[in-house]
Amino acid sequence: MTVEVWALLAMFIGFAAFSRQRKDAEWAGKLINKRCDELDLQLLEVSLRSIGFRRTQGRLSWQRRYQFDFSSTGDTRYQGLLILSRSNFQFQLPPYRVHD
Template structure:
């Protein structure tokens, strides 16, 4: 009986974490699309980079990096990175590109 309860709790926890990761991915994609529109760039694709539990200062927090490809003139392709802290975009890293 207790093992069933633990199994149900573990399944609920996994579903909750999956749901939160999907929600974060939607927020990240919207932030990347907004940044590309602001800089007049064409967004090509967005992909999940990796999850980390600590930030660069050693504090415990859910950090996720997203890789995205963009084009400035339509015939080139560059790769940028977005660091998300929870559900907030923390830092964009864009390489130098043609304007």
């Protein structure tokens, strides 16, 4: 293979990875917004925490972890975690104070 073919292949792989990252970020944002709405929480901030392979249920899988900050009363701040793995997702929320 020539250098040009390798360069095109590298660009294609880079574009595919970037495109997947954007889709996952959009999906994560929608899931986090929906969960906060369901629990009557104020979403403060969302950020990508980590990307990589993790062993879950005895299998190695590609995961993206999104950290999000939320408030339950307007004067508190808590950190939650959304774990995306393939087409599955899992939320981890700390205990938080509920407003009256």
